[in-house]
Structures are given as C-alpha cells and as structure tokens.
Amino acid sequence: MKLQSAVNLDDLRRMARRKLPRIAFDFIEGGADDELCLARNRAAFAQHRLLPRYLRDVRQREQSVTLFGRRYASPIGISPTGLAGLFRPDADRMLAAAARAADVPFLLSSAANAALEDALPVAPEHVWFQMYCTSDPAINADLVARARKAQVRVLVVSVDVPVNSNRERNRRNGFSRPFRMTPGVALEALGHPMWVLRYLRTGGVPMMRNWLPYAPAGADAGEVADLYGTLTPAPMVDWEHLRRIRAGWPGPLVVKGLLHPDDARAAVALGVDGLVVSNHGGRQLDTAPAPLEMLPAIRAAVGPDVPLLLDSGVRRGSDAVIARCLGADAVIFGRPTLYGVAAAGQAGALHALQIMRREIDAVLAQIGCARYEALDAGYLWPGMAAATASSTCESAVPAEAPLAKVWG
Template sequence: MNIQSAHNLEDVRQMARRKLPRIAFDFIDGGADDELCLRRNREAFQQHRLLPRYLVDVSKRDQSTVLLGRRYSSPFGISPTGLAGLFCPDADRLLAQAAAQANIPFLLSSASNGALEDIAQVAPEHVWFQMYCTSDEKINADLVRRARASGVRVLVVSVDVPVNSNRERNKRNGFSRPFRMTPGVVLEALAHPAWVLRYLQTGGIPMMRNWAPYAPAGATAAQVADLYGTLTPAPMVQWGHLQRIRDAWPGPLVVKGLMHPEDAAHAVRLGVDALVVSNHGGRQLDAAPSPLEVLPAIRAAVGDDVELILDSGVRRGSDIVIARCLGAKFSIFGRPTLFGAAAAGAAGIERVIRIVRNEVDMVLAQIGCASFDQLHPGFLWSPGTPHATRAAPAPEVQHVEQRVAVPFP
C-alpha cells in the first residue's frame, strides 16, 4: 500500500504492522504490564473538548512556535526512540533529515543505532541529544562532552527509567538480552520476508554506536548491547547527578520524565530550562497517570516562564492543541515516526509529519485561532463553569498577518 494513502497515524501504524514481524512491531507498540497506561494516555485527551469559534478571520494561520530560543515551523517534534535501525535501516539519519526538512526538533536517543557525532552533522540545527545517567560517572561526563563537541544545542536527560519495566509483550516474543531468534519467532517473521532479508543483510541486531567507544575494541553489536545493559538502568542516580550535568552543560538543558509537581519545581531550581512531561509512553509504570492529567499541576508548580513539552499518547493534531491549552508549549511523539520509517522509510516519516501538521492547521481554523501562540484554556469547553458560558474572547488577529505564514510541505 502506498504511504500517501495513509490518512491518519493509525493508518501508518497498520502499514507498519504489515511490514514488521510481531517481535519488532510489539517492541514499538507495547507498554508495561497490562498496558493500562497506554490506554490512559489516549483517554486523557478524549476527556477534553475544543470549543469552535466562527466568524473569525483565519485565512492566514501560523502554527510556528518558539521553543528554547528557536522558532520551529510546527509545535511538535520527534521523541527519542532507541534501536530505530532495527525497524528501518539508517532510521536515525532519516529521522534527522525529516526533522530538518520540516523544521522541527528530533531528539536523538542515546540508545540509537546512529552515532551522536554522525547524526548531529546531518541536522545540526534540529538534533537534540537525549541521554540516561549511567552507573559510571566518567561515561556520563563523556556523553555530555561528546554532545557539546558535536555541536548539539539542546541536551535532554531522561530520568524515568530507574529499573527495567515489565514489558510482557517483549517477554512473550523473546525480545530480551541476549536476543533470541527462537523457532516460533523465525516462523512468524518469515511472513515478512523483506524485513527478514534486511535483517540478515545488515548482520542482525544493529550496533548501538553511542556505546561502542566504551566497549573493548572489536566488540560485536551484541556485546555492546550487553554493556549498555550493565550501565543502564542506574537506580542510584540522584539529583546530584543532574546538578553535575547542569554545571557541565552550557546550553539549554531539558529533563524528561518528571511527573510530580514537586520534582518539576526542584528541577527548575537546579537550573533546568524546560521539562518534558512524560510517562515514557506507558512503557514504565502502568499505574502512572497520563502526562496530560498532571500537566496543569506541573504548570502551577513551575510558573509561567518554564517551557513545558508534553510526551506520551499524542496521535492527533487536536491533541497538540489541547496540550497547549492546558499549559504545554510543545508536544513530541515517537511511535508514529518509527511506524512511518518501518512502513516506507523517509517517505513514511515525512507522511507522519505532514498528517499531524495538517491536522493542527485544520483544528486552529475550526476553533477560530489564527496563531498557535494565541491558544489558552478558554478554547476548551468546561461544562458547569462560568468560563464555559463566556468561552474565550474572539482572538485578535490583526498582527498575525505581519508574521510569516509557515508553508506546509
């Protein structure tokens, strides 16, 4: 099926399902335990309603957004996703290129298959680097050094993986270290011959190149993956680790994964510039609330000046608009672009970005908001409150025409 026939992100997901063997698809698609958190992330958006406003001039619409001092063409970016090369050869490079073309950020995972130094050169203005603190302080410091030497402007520290979670789909499929291609896995995979052929041609599980420098010379991809597994997760990581990174990193520092308002406020006191409110896509604590549920409390705890980015569960342009109304300046998502890469490579990633960009544009027009930056809680319908009867004042749009409208490629 042609990727251009995908009308929404679920269409792309289903195309990827047909291309990937179950062991690979489930690695992307699955969550922890009973996967209640996965559903909760989507249901949280479904609890909100956007209130249409008409008879407003929305002939020129602008969804560009300034985040951490840089204007991006759309209010969303690509979340960090590890092992992307398993689903599409050279996926990290393709994701970086697509982000640069669309003028949105791409958060390169430290568990990527492409090396930080290489991917940063592909899109130097759009690649952020995401890292986990390991049990080795020297490696932590070296990851920060490498990001700085590679010209990365924004460093993201993920803090929400103190231990490996119970991802039962992966266990049932045998996706664990050491990776085992059991007879059952092989038999099911044969129904996806193109993927199997690529897997064999590229030598199996791709190398985690960011970790190869810390392994013995000549280490195989499996040996490097095992090293990564000994260094992370690191349950001993504390606030002091984050403080040392803040002291060493001269640019914008983002922390990903804090869900408690007190933790968010403490991170800001340490000098963190922005927060990604995330439950790791429902892949860590199945009983956790959705980021959208805790977003207003985190906004109240950190104040209006701290930039908040929402991650987990974003599947529609309306989700991004709702998140903005509740206090998130920006949103990111990872599964859809991985599915796009698996379905059709670069064209699949570009299709995902185009779908979401067009949805954001359409929603802005429907609610009478010519500029994404003008969104506020008054665009949400809240039955039973005075706000609901008044709704929001008609947006002032005169100055919007003076801004450069962002074309939709």
C-alpha cells in the same frame, strides 16, 4: 497500501504492522504490565472538548513555536526512540532528515543505533540529544562532553527509568538481551521477507553506536548491548547527578519524565531550562497518571515562562491543540514516526509529521484561533468558565460592532 493513501497516523501503524515481524512491531507498540497506561494516555485527551469560536478571520494560520531560542515550523517533534535500526536500517538518520524537512526537533536517543556524531550532521539545527545517567560517572561526563563537542543545541536527560519495567509482550516474544533470533521468531519473520532481507544484509541486530566507545575493542552488537544493560538503568541516580550535568552543560538542559509538580519545581530551581512531561509512553509504570492529567499542575508549579513539552499518547493534531490549551508549548511523539519509517523509510516519517501539521492547521481554523501560541483554556469546554472574557486570539467581534447591534 501506498504511502499517500495513509490519511492518519493509524493508517501508518497498520502499514508498519504488515511490514514488521511481530517481535519488532510489539517492541514499538507495547507497554508495561497490563498496558493500562497506554490506554490512559489516549483517554486523557478524549476527556477534553474544544469549544470553537466562529466569525473570525482564519484565512492565515500560524503554528510555529519558539523553543530554546529557535523558531520551529510546527509545535511537534520526534521523541527519543531506541533501537530504531531494528525496524529499518539507518532509521535514526532518516528520522533526523525527516525532522529537518519538517523543521521540527528530533530527540536522538542515546539508545539509538546511529552515533550522536553521525546523526547530528544530518540535521544540526534539529537534532537534540537524549541521554540516561549511567552507573559510571565518567561515562555520564563523557556523554555530555561528546554532546558539547558535537555542538548539540539541546541536551535532554531522561529520569523515568530507575529500573527495567515489566514489558510482557517482549518477554512472550523472547525479546531479551542479548537478542537471539530463535526458530519461532525466525519462522514468524519469514512472513515479512523484505524485513528479513534487510536484517540479514545489514548483519543482523544493529549496533548501539553511542555505547561502542565504552566497550572493549572489537565488541560486536550483542556485546555492546550487554554493556548498555550493565550501565543502565541506574537506580542510584539522584538530584546530584542532574546537578553535575547542569554544571558541565552550557546550553539548554531539558529533563524528560517528571510527573510530580514538586519535582518539576525542584528541577527548575536546580537550573533546568525546560521539561518534557512524560510517562515514557506507558512503558515504565503502568499505574502512572497520563502526562496530560498532570500538565496543568506542573505548569502552575513552574510558572508561565518555562518551556513544557508533552509526550505520551499524542496521535492527533487536536491533541497538540488540547495540550497547548492546558499549558504545553509543544508536543512530541515517538511511535507514529517509527510506524512511518518502518513503512516507508524517511518518506514515511516525514508523512507522519505532515499529517500532524495538516491536522493542527485544520483544528486551528475550526476553533477560530489563527495562531497556535495564542491558544488558552478559553478554547476548552468547560475550561472557558475560567478564561478571560476576551480571548487572546485575533479577530474577535470588533469594537465598532457591539453585541447589541450584532444581534439586532
């Protein structure tokens, strides 16, 4: 299947599934426990209907958004995803390059295989850095200092992994730390010869290079992964840890993973500049609500001016539109761009972003709203009952043509 024949993100998913051995594909695909949260994230979008407005001039559509002082071409971005190098060597740099080409943010994970210092030069205006607080305060401070030295624009702190979750697909496949290529895994992988060739050519399990500076000299990839496993998760992390990061970071600070409105309000009071409303893509707490379900309450808690990004379950351009109507400034997603990079490298990741951009553009035209930033609850049914009588979008019925005359 050629890349251009992938007309939606699910097509990219099928391409990736053919390219990857089960152990790798399931690592992308899987969630926690019974994976009910994965389904809930998608079902939350299906609960909403977009109510179109017609007889509006939508020849020119605009979907750019401003986030933390920079204008981006689309209201989308790439979520932080660890171990991307397992799916294709140098995947993190490919994702950064795709984000630059699409002019959208890429949240580089601290669990990436590329080091922050290597990925940022690929797209210095587009790479944000995501970190977890570890059990070692000195390492936490050093990660912030490295981000500051590298001139990262936005620092993102994920707070929704107090302990490792029960990811049963990984356990069944033998995906554990340190990673071992068991005979059964190797036999299944032989059905994906190009992946095996790349895996062997690059030395096997890729190095988590952000953590190499904290490992003993000469540590191999498995030893660095073990170190990461001793430092994270860190169940002692609390608001004081976040306060220290705020004190040491001069730029925009975003917290990812809060779902309770009171937590969102507390983060903003502490000095956080924005939030990513997320349940970690259904990979942590299987009984958690979908972020879309919590979005209106979080928007009400933090007010209209705090940037909110939504993550988890985004698969269609209409999802980005619905999220905006409910209070989000933009959406981010991780699995679709991993599908793309696994299927076709940088071109595949860029194709995923282009698919979303095209879909958003088409939906804006279909509902009669020429600007993404002008979307509001009036474009949702039955949310329109709470909307103002006149939409904020342009090209409504002109004053010189009152309804009485329009209808005769």
